[in-house]
Amino acid sequence: MQNSIALVVATRNKGKTSEIRELLKDFPIEIKNLDDFGPIPQVEEDGDTFDENAYKKASFTARILGYPALADDSGLLVDALDGAPGVYSARYAGENATDEERYAKILQEIKGKTNRKAAFECVISIAVPTGPALTYEARCEGVIAEQPSGSNGFGYDPIFYYPELKKTFAELTQEEKNSVSHRGKAFREVQEEFDKILIWIRQNMPVQEKFICSED
Template sequence: MKKIVIATQNKGKAKDFETMLAPLGYKVLTLLDVAQDMDVEETGVTFEENAILKAEAVSKALGIPVISDDSGLEIDALNGEPGVYSARYAGAAKSDSANIDKVLEKLNSVPDSERTARFRCVLAISAPGQQTETFSGSCEGAILHERRGDNGFGYDPIFYVPAQEKAMAELEPHEKASISHRGNALRKLSESMPAWLNEEK
């Protein structure tokens, strides 16, 4: 089985990647497995900039192919917030619960018709001596008034998926993978997987 490193210490993201990459024959490793102390500062102003930044920094440091993901929630009524600041929206501690509370508070008086939002994901894949490539995906939905479901992570409990008539956190992992922003980006990546990646053992 081929190994691929995901440039994250987020166990929720790692689980998403495992669900989608294991069937393609990849064993998913994260920074928790290979470089626990490594933390790349996300100084980009777009998802794409941050994804490239992380993929190239980790790939260069470890000398191996790396996939990096930068993703987040864009809420139309908040002019696209939290966007690239999704993980630390309520502060540097990166608390999912505090981030959700902040969103719900800001949208307190916003009617259902104006609570449209989307999850966006950009994947960057990088390897020493190779051109970094990016793939993006999104998932349209709306923000609920309260948490629903126990699956997923991040903003999943308050993100309603109309096609499923459920919150993202109410979906089983395989259901989420079939419609999520990360799933959509990963499908694009797997469809045009760089030739050099398939040569890696």
């Protein structure tokens, strides 16, 4: 039997975790969540870009846990709000606000505007404990709906209308969303390069024993 690599998915967002697990399900790796470990400090996401924050989350987690780690930093960019909420998407209506409060704020702010174009962006960083990382990014364009609709997904999905499927992201199944979303597109690139990524991880990991699990 071949040995497989363990990879920690460094996110505390349950909606993302579920999508990422689905997107990685056919990969020959053992996926670990942050919950598989004891409490670890939270990274401050104070970067100005998705790239910076994705790298911070992945490299911090890899360094603390000693495993290769994958992080996703993503967000919604609304044209009429000059690209807001962008990197502040998770805390746009305050640290403890609910998803409903966040998207209600957007709907309120763009009330009456004719340009309702928006996009989701996603940057994936795969890092090893010594610091180097690989980056993948993608974008998905849509428009902000007049009112929320649908109960699937997470975050701003109920107000993100995807014209090609004539539905909001929250009206799509997880499989449908992954087939067109920013996250799905970025993971498709990961998938295409997967053999190279595995070689890169093996070459860059300092202690081989810790992250290689034997399959039986």
